[in-house]
Amino acid sequence: MTAWLDRYNVGFAKLQMTKDLGFSEAVYGFGAGIVYLGYMLFEIPSNLWLEKIGARKTFARITILWGITGISMMFVKTATWFYILRFLLGSFEAGLLPGVVLYMTYWFPAQRRALMLGLFLTSVPITGIFGSPMSGWIMESMHHRMGLANWQWLFLLEGVPSVAVGLVALAIIVDRPGDARWLSEREKQLVLADLDADHRHAGLRKHSLREGLGTARVWLLAITFFCLISANVTLSFWIPTILQGLGVEDTISNGLLSAVPYVFGLLAIILVGWHSDRTRERRYHSSLACLGCALSLVSIGDI
Numbered sequence: 001m002t003a004w005l006d007r008y009n010v011g012f013a014k015l016q017m018t019k020d021l022g023f024s025e026a027v028y029g030f031g032a033g034i035v036y037l038g039y040m041l042f043e044i045p046s047n048l049w050l051e052k053i054g055a056r057k058t059f060a061r062i063t064i065l066w067g068i069t070g071i072s073m074m075f076v077k078t079a080t081w082f083y084i085l086r087f088l089l090g091s092f093e094a095g096l097l098p099g100v101v102l103y104m105t106y107w108f109p110a111q112r113r114a115l116m117l118g119l120f121l122t123s124v125p126i127t128g129i130f131g132s133p134m135s136g137w138i139m140e141s142m143h144h145r146m147g148l149a150n151w152q153w154l155f156l157l158e159g160v161p162s163v164a165v166g167l168v169a170l171a172i173i174v175d176r177p178g179d180a181r182w183l184s185e186r187e188k189q190l191v192l193a194d195l196d197a198d199h200r201h202a203g204l205r206k207h208s209l210r211e212g213l214g215t216a217r218v219w220l221l222a223i224t225f226f227c228l229i230s231a232n233v234t235l236s237f238w239i240p241t242i243l244q245g246l247g248v249e250d251t252i253s254n255g256l257l258s259a260v261p262y263v264f265g266l267l268a269i270i271l272v273g274w275h276s277d278r279t280r281e282r283r284y285h286s287s288l289a290c291l292g293c294a295l296s297l298v299s300i301g302d303i
Contacts, residue, residue, distance in 0.1 A: 008127075008131075008236040008237065009070075009131070009135050009154055009155070009158050010031075010032055010073075010086075010237065011032075011236060011237045011238065011239065011240045011241070012132075012135040012136065012138075012139055012151075012154060012240050012251070012254075012255070013073075013139075013151035013154050013155065014028055014032075014240065014241060015139060015151075015240055015241070015244060015251060015254075016139065016143075016149060016150055016151050017076075017149070017151040020149055020151070021076065021077065021078075021079075021082075023079060023082070027079045027082070030083065031079070031082040031083050031086045032086065032233070032237045033233065033237075034083055034086050034087050034090070035086045035087065035089050035090035035093075036090055036229065036233075037087060037090060038087045038088065038089070038090025038091030038092075038093075038094055039090045039091075039093070039094045040094075041091065041094070042090075042091045042094035042095065043094045043095060043098050044098075044209070045095075046058065046062070046094050046095025046098070046099060047095060047098050047099055047102055048209075049095070050095065050099050050102060050103075051102075054175040055099065055103045055106075055173055055175050056169065056170060056173040056174070056175055057170075058095060058099055059096070059099065059166075059169045059173055060166045060167070060169040060170040060173075061166075062092055062093060062094075062095055062096050062099070062166070063096075063162050063163070063165050063166030063169060064162070064163050064166030064167070065092040065166075066089055066092040066093045066162055067159050067160065067161070067162025067163035067164075067165075067166060068159070068163060069085055069088045069089045069092055069159075070089060070155055070158065070159030070162060071155060071156055071159035071160065071163075072085055072155075072159075073085050073089075073155040073159070074148070074151075074152040074153075074155040074156050074159075100117075100120055101117065104116055104117060104120075105195075106175075106176055106177065106195075107177060107191065107195075109194045109195055109197070109198035110198050111198075111277060111280065112277060113277075114273045114276040114277045114282070114285075115270075115273040115274050115276075115277045116273075117273065118269045118270055118272065118273025118274070119270065119273070121269050122266055122269050122270060124262070124265070124269075125262035125263070125265035125266035125269065126262070126266060127262075128236075128258065128259055128261070128262030128265070129259045129262045129263055129266065130259070131158075132255045132256070132258035132259040132262070133252070133255040133256050133258075133259055134158075134255070135154060135158070135255055136240075136251045136252045136253070136254050136255020136256065136258070137251075137252055137255065138150060138153055138154045138157055138158075139151065139154060139251040139255075140250070140251040140252045142154075142157075177191045177192060178192070224290075227290075228290065228293075231293055231294065231297055235261060235297075239258050239261070240254050240255075240258055242300070243257055243258060268289070272285050272289060
């Protein structure tokens with residue numbers, strides 16, 4: 001949850017930050033989006049490193065570093081530093097989502113993975129449901145407290161929890177089922193038996209980076225995900241501005257209204273993941289969801 005909060009709270013900070021710092025819409029748009037350049041460059045290296053040092057150290061490293069970077073956003077004065085810190089935020093956070101997907105393969109067989117991944121991704125709408133009103137409240141209530149602007153308080157108050165979560169990750173995350181003290185030996189054997197059966201059913205597969213980059217399906221999935229992310233950031237980075245343009249000037253009301261789409265997203269993630277696992281069907285569950293998202297975004301343009 002803290003990942004999505006620190007990445008997208010800039011949408012609420014924009015309501016005042018761009019005025020205070022004299023940033024144009026182009027400066028904000030480039031700074032908001034450059035976070036994904038860091039993602040693109042460091043997702044694969046981060047996952048390769050996860051395999052070597054384990055999930056516990058990887059997730060702690062990621063969370064603590066992006067938390068520090070998120071807090072540092074409160075000191076931004078120029079467009080250059082805005083770009084640098086947003087790029088670093090994406091670079092540090094890059095390994096989180098692919099790392100979690102990889103981590104789940106250590107614990108869950110394929111037939112249960114869609115629901116488990118869906119439950120993990122509920123953190124995105126949950127963050128929107130609770131984080132948007134909280135961001136709106138901070139922007140409304142903390143202006144000029146102790147000499148800081150409301151957007152500075154926003155980055156500070158929403159960055160500190162990420163550092164705390166990183167420290168907690170060091171204490172509680174277990175790299176593999178075999179290392180879990182809270183599982184009995186019998187339970188460990190059952191988990192490993194499920195995973196072994198899953199691997200045998202899938203057959204011999206190649207896992208080298210060269211093979212991956214040379215596979216057309218990988219590139220097709222990358223293009224598909226690019227389109228999905230392009231749609232995703234439209235909502236997350238711009239919905240406070242869209243609402244403000246529609247006449248919602250009060251930031252608390254803006255935060256509450258910004259949470260509405262995420263309520264429906266939370267329900268959809270759980271239901272689609274559950275139904276996909278139940279029917280063992282992935283293609284239509286994904287494509288129909290993408291089509292619905294596209295139609296909704298087109299409709300926003302007509303408002």
